Amino acid sequence: KSKALRHLPNPPSPKPRLPFVGHLHLLNKPLLHYSLIDLSERYGPLYSLYFGSMPTVVASTPELFKLFLQTHEAVSFNTRFQTSAIRRLTYDNSVAMVPFGPYWKFVRKLIMNDLLNATTVNKLRPLRTQEIRKVLRVFAQSAKTQQPLDITEELLKWTNSTISMMMLGEAEEVKDMARETVKIFGEYSLTDFIWPLKKLKVGQYEKRIEDIFNRFDPVIEKVIKKRLEIVRRKKEKKGQDEETEQSVVFLDTLLEYAEDETMEIKITKEQIKGLVVDFFSAGTDSTAVATDWALAELINNPRVLQKAREEVESVVGKDRLVDEADLQNLPYIRAIVKETFRMHPPLPVVKRKCTEECEINGYVIPEGALILFNVWAVGRDPKYWDRPNEFRPERFLETGAEGEVGPIDLRGQHFQLLPFGSGRRMCPGVNLATSGMGTFLASVIQCFDLQVVGPKGHILKGNGAKVSMEERPGLTVPREHHLLCVPLARAGVASKLLSS
Numbered sequence: 431k432s433k434a435l436r437h438l439p440n441p442p443s444p445k446p447r448l449p450f451v452g453h454l455h456l457l458n459k460p461l462l463h464y465s466l467i468d469l470s471e472r473y474g475p476l477y478s479l480y481f482g483s484m485p486t487v488v489a490s491t492p493e494l495f496k497l498f499l500q501t502h503e504a505v506s507f508n509t510r511f512q513t514s515a516i517r518r519l520t521y522d523n524s525v526a527m528v529p530f531g532p533y534w535k536f537v538r539k540l541i542m543n544d545l546l547n548a549t550t551v552n553k554l555r556p557l558r559t560q561e562i563r564k565v566l567r568v569f570a571q572s573a574k575t576q577q578p579l580d581i582t583e584e585l586l587k588w589t590n591s592t593i594s595m596m597m598l599g600e601a602e603e604v605k606d607m608a609r610e611t612v613k614i615f616g617e618y619s620l621t622d623f624i625w626p627l628k629k630l631k632v633g634q635y636e637k638r639i640e641d642i643f644n645r646f647d648p649v650i651e652k653v654i655k656k657r658l659e660i661v662r663r664k665k666e667k668k669g670q671d672e673e674t675e676q677s678v679v680f681l682d683t684l685l686e687y688a689e690d691e692t693m694e695i696k697i698t699k700e701q702i703k704g705l706v707v708d709f710f711s712a713g714t715d716s717t718a719v720a721t722d723w724a725l726a727e728l729i730n731n732p733r734v735l736q737k738a739r740e741e742v743e744s745v746v747g748k749d750r751l752v753d754e755a756d757l758q759n760l761p762y763i764r765a766i767v768k769e770t771f772r773m774h775p776p777l778p779v780v781k782r783k784c785t786e787e788c789e790i791n792g793y794v795i796p797e798g799a800l801i802l803f804n805v806w807a808v809g810r811d812p813k814y815w816d817r818p819n820e821f822r823p824e825r826f827l828e829t830g831a832e833g834e835v836g837p838i839d840l841r842g843q844h845f846q847l848l849p850f851g852s853g854r855r856m857c858p859g860v861n862l863a864t865s866g867m868g869t870f871l872a873s874v875i876q877c878f879d880l881q882v883v884g885p886k887g888h889i890l891k892g893n894g895a896k897v898s899m900e901e902r903p904g905l906t907v908p909r910e911h912h913l914l915c916v917p918l919a920r921a922g923v924a925s926k927l928l929s930s
């Protein structure tokens with residue numbers, strides 16, 4: 431400890447700390463956020479652990495989140511840990527994982543100003559609409575044949591294809607590779623590191639990482655080559671063709687920057703590839719998992735579904751399909767999205783690293799410590815939410831006693847709701863993810879009833895038509911079981927889907 435902080439203790443910690451494993455033996459539930467809740471009941475909202483030999487600090491109140499991620503973030507908590515799988519597969523250039531510094535600042539600015547800014551994202555709206563229509567047609571086909579549909583799988587295809595199209599202008603070859611990459615990140619995530627420690631066969635993982643890398647790299651190389659050609663051709667035609675303006679995907683912008691001699695930092699091809707992997711790993715599973723939770727909640731809460739349907743029918747009607755632009759007039763759908771993130775944050779524990787020793791609430795947080803923010807626990811804490819285990823989107827539309835509840839949003843300023851983190855390293859994809867999810871939900875609500883398929887393959891009826899809300903560990907936390915349904919097309923616009 432530095433001289434100034436020497437008189438202060440570290441946050442309370444369980445005793446004893448065992449050799450080699452530290453406190454890993456205390457994380458005895460398969461899902462990290464539950465083990466952390468158990469420990470916080472004994473050691474309070476701020477406590478420390480050793481994950482093996484790694485000092486770890488756990489925070490589980492909005493007040494603490496604010497101290498870490500607002501008051502002290504700039505100096506002490508603006509960096510993350512990276513695993514060797516992530517390092518290799520993002521070409522050691524993951525914007526999500528690189529330490530705070532000039533390269534992170536440069537790429538983050540580029541993401542905010544040129545890729546995920548409102549204008550660029552708006553220009554790519556037709557592309558997102560097309561991807562949603564594609565999934566709706568798969569639903570319609572299944573409604574026609576009355577065959578069960580693995581909706582969880584369709585959601586993953588949808589988000590993969592959408593990110594791939596926006597990033598690269600194509601999806602076919604890349605998206606399966608991208609899914610493999612994201613999968614191995616999951617296997618290497620902290621949860622898996624701790625829980626089935628026995629299963630961790632490092633040598634085997636490394637071989638798989640190399641194998642994925644060696645297959646992914648030529649595919650992405652090929653896409654870059656192809657896109658460079660397109661960018662060059664577009665340059666030659668500049669001004670002559672309105673359409674070329676419309677179809678600028680993220681990779682085009684990045685390739686232009688790579689050739690721009692006037693940039694403060696010149697982006698390299700490796701860095702571009704890293705960013706492509708980053709967007710796949712950060713944006714696909716997370717959005718699909720959240721949408722899956724939302725659909726499951728709608729199935730289990732017919733009252734909410736009915737109210738949402740009334741809203742969609744009164745705002746959009748039955749003659750045309752929902753569009754992303756409708757979302758601003760669909761407050762109840764937007765509240766459903768927030769309520770889903772409150773109860774089911776796809777990343778239940780947000781992680782940072784302490785880069786400079788610091789005092790929080792009279793305790794010293796040591797340099798190098800892993801910091802865990804139990805976002806899941808706060809989202810379900812009755813101190814901050816009325817009847818927290820009820821899926822009740824209305825809570826986001828009501829004005830609380832102090833006028834507080836209504837305006838709560840997902841942008842990292844309301845510390846009781848942080849599914850996208852907060853501060854400098856907050857998720858830059860929050861708008862893209864929430865608007866995609868809202869549009870998708872409203873479209874499905876408008877066009878289909880989802881009939882749940884039971885374990886024996888038959889359609890469940892009446893009060894028994896519910897789905898399980900168990901969780902499974904991974905890079906994100908999805909539902910334990912895939913969502914299997916037979917969609918039933920609703921009168922009106924759904925009937926046109928197959929012919930469009």
Ligand code: HEM
Nearest residue numbers: 525526712713716717720849850851852855856857859863
């Ligand atoms: C439901 C969907 C999503 C969830 C729940 C989610 C959640 C998160 C969280 C919790 C973080 C860490 C924030 C922090 O440390 O404060 C993060 C970072 C990040 N997310 Fe997302 N995200 C989602 C979708 C997306 C999408 C669609 C993209 C991009 C297309 C994206 C790109 C990123 C990037 C690049 C980072 C790293 C930012 C940095 O370190 O500077 N995310 N996300």
